[in-house]
Structures are given as C-alpha cells and as structure tokens.
Amino acid sequence: MDLIVYEYDQDYVLDCFRNGEFDFVDGVSEVAETEFFRYIGAKKILGKLAETYPTPREKEEVPLWMYVASNLSMRLHGVHSFHAYPYVIRCGGMLNAFGPKVARKTKHPETGDVTLSCNGFNDKNTYDRQTPCDQDYLRKLARATAPEQLHRWFNRDVMQVLKQHRAFDAEGIFLGDASYLFVPDNPNYEGSVRMLFDEHNHPVDSKEIGPEKKARCRWRRCYKMVSLVHTNRAGDYFLYAGLSVIAGNRHEGPILWGLVDGFVEAVGRGVMKQLILDRGFLDGKQIGRCKQEHGIDVLIPLKKNMDVYEDVLGLVRARKVKFEPYSPPPPKPPVNPKPTRVPREIQQREKKRQKTLQQRKESAPPPPADKVLIRSEIASIRDFRTWPSCPVPLNVTVNQEHYADGHTDTWMLVDTGNSGKGACARDDYRLRTGIEERHRQLKCFVDLMEFTSRKFSLICNQVVFVALCYSLMQLFLLRIKRADLNRRTEPQIRRQLMPTDSFIIVYYCNRFALFTTAEYTEILLTLSAEASKKILEKIRRLRRELTQELKLVRAP
Known part of the structure; x- marks a missing residue:
C-alpha cells in the first residue's frame, strides 16, 4: 500500500x-x-x-x-x-x-x-x-x-532529509555533548559496562580517590550517548543532528569527531559553521582539522593543567591583558507568562506572599562571602599560537569572576573564529548548558533510559527514535508558529496541544x-x-x- x-x-x-x-x-x-x-x-x-x-x-x-x-x-x-x-x-x-x-x-x-x-x-x-x-x-x-546501520541512517540519511526541509539555521550553531545512560546492574545488557560514579554522577577512578570520597560513590552500569545538537542563537529549538550509543567507558572524543565528519559528508560544507564543546573534547589536532577541512569554528574551554592555559595566565599576571566588565544577556521570558488581567483578590494575595518572602529573605543568614559574585570581567587575546598540536591560530577569552571574599576565579575559552570578541564567545558558550537541560527532559519526561529490552539493537532503536521524534516535533512546532512550546517538556506539549x-x-x-x-x-x-x-x-x-x-x- x-x-x-x-x-x-x-x-x-x-x-x-x-x-x-x-x-x-x-x-x-x-x-x-x-x-x-x-x-x-x-x-x-x-x-x-x-x-x-x-x-x-x-x-x-x-x-x-x-x-x-x-x-x-x-x-x-x-x-x-x-x-x-x-x-x-x-x-x-x-x-x-x-x-x-x-x-x-x-x-x-x-x-x-x-x-x-x-x-x-x-x-x-x-x-x-x-x-x-x-x-x-x-x-x-x-x-x-544492526545498530551500526541504524546510527548511519540517522546521522546521514535523516540529516539529508532535514536539510531538504530547511531545518538548519543560517548561523550554523551546533553543540556537542556526551551523556551517560544508566541501566539496572544486569550484565545481560549488551555492550554495557560497570563504572564508579560520585554523588554528581561523574565517573571517578577508585585508585585515585580517598576512602571518605569513595564511601559516597557507587557502581553503576551504563552506556554513553554522544550527540550533536543544532540550535539557533536564541536557543528557540534543539534538533539532534547526530548521535551514537556506545559503552560507557569509551572516550567520547573520537566518536564526536566522527559524527562531525559524517554530518559534513551528508549535508555538505557550510551548514555547520560553529561547534561548541566542553572540556572533554579537547584535541588540538582535531580542532585544527575541523577549521582547515570543514571550515568549522570550534569554541571550547581550556583545562587548567594545559600549557596553553599557563601561557595565557602568565600574560594576565604580567598585566599585558586588558579586562573589561561583562554582563550576561537578559534571561528569556518565562515559559508560562503571567496573565495580564489578574483579579484584585489574587493581586492582594500575591502582594502578601511577596512580603512574607522578603521578610524570610531578610531574616535568613547571608550566603558565604566566597559564593557572592561581585563582578565579572573578560579579556580577549587574538592570534594565539602556543598550542603545539593545534595548527590554526586561536582567540582566547579570559574570564575572571571576582567574589566578596577577595578571591578571583579565572577560566578561559578558546575559539578558531576570526571575531576575537570575548563577550560574543562567552555568550555563545552559554548555549552549551542548554543541551544538558534537553538531556534532563528526555531522561526524566520521555523515559529515555526506561529500556524494556537488554538487546543492544533495541536500546539503540529506542534512543534513535526518541531523538528523531523529538527533533521532528521541534520542527513541526516551528512550522506552525508555536516555537514557544519548544521550551516545554514533551508531556507539557501534549497537554497544551490536546x-x-x-x-x-x-x-x-x-x-x-x-x-x-x-x-x-x-x-x-x-x-x-x-x-x-x-x-x-x-x-x-x-x-x-x-x-x-x-x-x-x-x-x-
């Protein structure tokens, strides 16, 4: 038929x-x-x-x-x-x-x-x-x-279909991330591994932690999902542009760079223009190759134990870098805006509630001084070339957070773009935290990890079709001009449209x-x-x- x-x-x-x-x-x-x-x-x-x-x-x-x-x-x-x-x-x-x-x-x-x-x-x-x-x-x-064929179908053929329907924004912003998928401690889950995680679900090495911290850790069986997500600068939507489900102990770096190569091969150069990553994907050779072969600018933070970080820190200590104040962009309006017309009795009730909250806030003890942020500053260094494995020049954005107790927290972003505007780099990096919220939505509200089979092919099928359904629904809401619903969870979207x-x-x-x-x-x-x-x-x-x-x- x-x-x-x-x-x-x-x-x-x-x-x-x-x-x-x-x-x-x-x-x-x-x-x-x-x-x-x-x-x-x-x-x-x-x-x-x-x-x-x-x-x-x-x-x-x-x-x-x-x-x-x-x-x-x-x-x-x-x-x-x-x-x-x-x-x-x-x-x-x-x-x-x-x-x-x-x-x-x-x-x-x-x-x-x-x-x-x-x-x-x-x-x-x-x-x-x-x-x-x-x-x-x-x-x-x-x-x-076969899981390999299913991954290839999603990462190549599905992306070609989405490109034909103009699903990718002209700015070409993509985010890369890796997330653990936890399953019951049953060795029959094909391809899963058992790893030690701390209380924040970060993997740790049992040989490198003390007994006190080890007591707070637990062994968990898991897979790892490495994903590419497409969004626009406003963060109005998130489309999965590639993913791979692997064993939890495999490194996500080579997998992600393979996803990038596959995406460019499927849809051509010029669609992906900026790739925003976290520290786990630091690889100077691959960052340079992305810029030279695919024309993709990579934005990624540096680790404090890297030589290039120490080189930049030396310039900061020598006061050869000029800092300027930084203010984050205004937050988005709430998903559920307040009604314009509110009955008088509700207004009075809300006024009384706000007064009570203010009294509680005043009576509460002040937060520790080392947690009170006084101001943020940024500085930019262009054409930095002290990373030996990276063949292209870098722009470094130095970020300093000054706290009430007098200490300063310094962290750095590097990108292969040509703008050299530190504020833009820091604003763009804020988009990366959005992918963590999307993973939380999928895990908590769509039961991404509620696997009903231990067969690896069925696990991959569930992950791939959840990502495909999520992306197509985001595209559908954009086309019917209901982009405001894209920030809601799937159950909320169903209730709103029902x-x-x-x-x-x-x-x-x-x-x-x-x-x-x-x-x-x-x-x-x-x-x-x-x-x-x-x-x-x-x-x-x-x-x-x-x-x-x-x-x-x-x-x-």
Whole structure:
C-alpha cells in the first residue's frame, strides 16, 4: 500500500458534505498527533525516512512508512514497550492522518468495546485485524536492524532529509555533548559496562580517590550517548543532528569527531559553521582539522593543567591583558507568562506572599562571602599560537569572576573564529548548558533510559527514535508558529496541544475536515432534503459494513 496522507481542506470538504458527498465520518480526540503526522506525511518527510531505512528484510510485506510512523507514535506518547502498541494506536491520532482505508473505529463483537478495524497489508492473518500491523513485527524489525546501520541512517540519511526541509539555521550553531545512560546492574545488557560514579554522577577512578570520597560513590552500569545538537542563537529549538550509543567507558572524543565528519559528508560544507564543546573534547589536532577541512569554528574551554592555559595566565599576571566588565544577556521570558488581567483578590494575595518572602529573605543568614559574585570581567587575546598540536591560530577569552571574599576565579575559552570578541564567545558558550537541560527532559519526561529490552539493537532503536521524534516535533512546532512550546517538556506539549473537546472528522477524496460537535450538529440540521437523504443512506450502509467487518477476532 502506498503512503497516502489526507490533506486538511475544511472548505472543500464542507461544501461537498452539504451536497451529501463524503467517504467516512468518525470521532477523534488526538488532533495534535494527527496534525503532526499529516505534516511529516504531506511534506514527504515520512516517505523519505522510510525509503532510506536500513531494513534487513529482503521481502517487504508491511510498508516501512508504517513501521517508522508506528515507532514515532510510540515515542510521541512516551511508550517504549512494543507490547503497548495496540493501546497507543487506538487512543492516539496517527491513523487519522492516513484515512479510513488504513484503519477505522468499530465495536468488538464480543465485548462491545471500541476497537479498530484494519485492512492490513497482506493476507496472512487468520483473525480479523485490529491494528494496521502486529506489535511483534515492529519488535522483530527493530531487533534485526544492526545498530551500526541504524546510527548511519540517522546521522546521514535523516540529516539529508532535514536539510531538504530547511531545518538548519543560517548561523550554523551546533553543540556537542556526551551523556551517560544508566541501566539496572544486569550484565545481560549488551555492550554495557560497570563504572564508579560520585554523588554528581561523574565517573571517578577508585585508585585515585580517598576512602571518605569513595564511601559516597557507587557502581553503576551504563552506556554513553554522544550527540550533536543544532540550535539557533536564541536557543528557540534543539534538533539532534547526530548521535551514537556506545559503552560507557569509551572516550567520547573520537566518536564526536566522527559524527562531525559524517554530518559534513551528508549535508555538505557550510551548514555547520560553529561547534561548541566542553572540556572533554579537547584535541588540538582535531580542532585544527575541523577549521582547515570543514571550515568549522570550534569554541571550547581550556583545562587548567594545559600549557596553553599557563601561557595565557602568565600574560594576565604580567598585566599585558586588558579586562573589561561583562554582563550576561537578559534571561528569556518565562515559559508560562503571567496573565495580564489578574483579579484584585489574587493581586492582594500575591502582594502578601511577596512580603512574607522578603521578610524570610531578610531574616535568613547571608550566603558565604566566597559564593557572592561581585563582578565579572573578560579579556580577549587574538592570534594565539602556543598550542603545539593545534595548527590554526586561536582567540582566547579570559574570564575572571571576582567574589566578596577577595578571591578571583579565572577560566578561559578558546575559539578558531576570526571575531576575537570575548563577550560574543562567552555568550555563545552559554548555549552549551542548554543541551544538558534537553538531556534532563528526555531522561526524566520521555523515559529515555526506561529500556524494556537488554538487546543492544533495541536500546539503540529506542534512543534513535526518541531523538528523531523529538527533533521532528521541534520542527513541526516551528512550522506552525508555536516555537514557544519548544521550551516545554514533551508531556507539557501534549497537554497544551490536546483539544479540550472532541471533534468529528469527515473524509472525502483524500481530504478531511474537523468540526466540533455543535458545528457538526448545525450542519446536519441545515442540510437540504436531498443531501440529508444521500447522507442517511450512506451512513446506514457504513454502519452495516462496520458491524460485519470483525467476525473472527482475538480476545481484547
């Protein structure tokens, strides 16, 4: 079956319905999910993803677009067990985008519960179909897909599709990061390793720490996810531009540079223009190669034990560097802005609450002097060449934080750009902390680490499709001009987009229209006699067909 996505055309379907013409009528609730799949289907994103998916099957009985769409629908609902696929497909809105030929609602002949009647894609089923494809088909295909091929598909083919749809901002800002994915302490998790972590979930070496600190550490089994994330300067959205799931004890540096090479190979030079990294990726040779071969400027902080850090610190101590005050950019407005019109009693209540908070703040002991920041200063050094392994000149941004007790904290950023503006470099580096918040959202609110299988291919499948679903949803919200929702968690986005009322969906000629119950009732009551007769005859015929569709069914 070819991929057919129904087009939203309210006026056309309404005019035809007033003349008694329609194909099918149904009730829907998950309109947001329907619109999401209609978007990626109408823009041919879904079809292109399916065409390039690295299926290990020689014979394709179920179209790959249904596999990709079903996988995305599960991740959209925060469900990762394939056994829950029938639940997701019945309560979700994915099938509404593909029309009644794929699936339509009906009643279970034994229990009377609402279920689905699906045509399916082959004639192998003995029982009548209640899902467009079997959940075991999804699980087996995901299990059989090689992790290396799946990573390559996401890092190359998916990126080409996103580029075709202008998903990448003209400034070309990308962030690199590595994050640990913790799993239960079960050695059957393929490719996982057991490592010692401190109370902040940072890996430590048991031979290099004292007994007091070791008592606060614990052994945890983990993987590591190395990722490339694309954003704009305002941080309005975050799109995954590459990722790789590896054992937790492997170094992330070579993996990230491989992701950068693969991205440039897939979409060409000029898309990635600036790469912002943390200290874990320090590699002078690779930083220089990125600049020379790909034209990518790298922004990264220095470690204090590096020779180049000591060289710059010597210039600072000799007072050969001029510092200037630094003020961070203003914070973004809150995700949930305060209402413009507030009742008087609520205003009085809030005023009293603020007064109480101020009194508590005044009575609280002052913070330690070594934690009170007095001022921040920055200085820039251009064309710095004392890093032997880096073949390109560097711009160094020296940052000094002055505290109330008199001590000064110095840290440095280096970049291969040509601006030499320290304030810009520090402002840009603030974007990197945003990727940590995105990882927190995925882990806490989308259950990225709630793996239901110990098979490495299924673990990679879950991570890749969560990242793909997250990126496509971010792109979808941008296109419908709801970028404000990109800063929310996935459950918050679903609640915000979820309609508070049920809708009636009317299909006709590969188009559909949505009506509230009141609108649909008004349309029916104002139809002409001829149109009413035609609609009544077709509705009765559809009812007879639906009651006869499910005869031999499995238990619900």
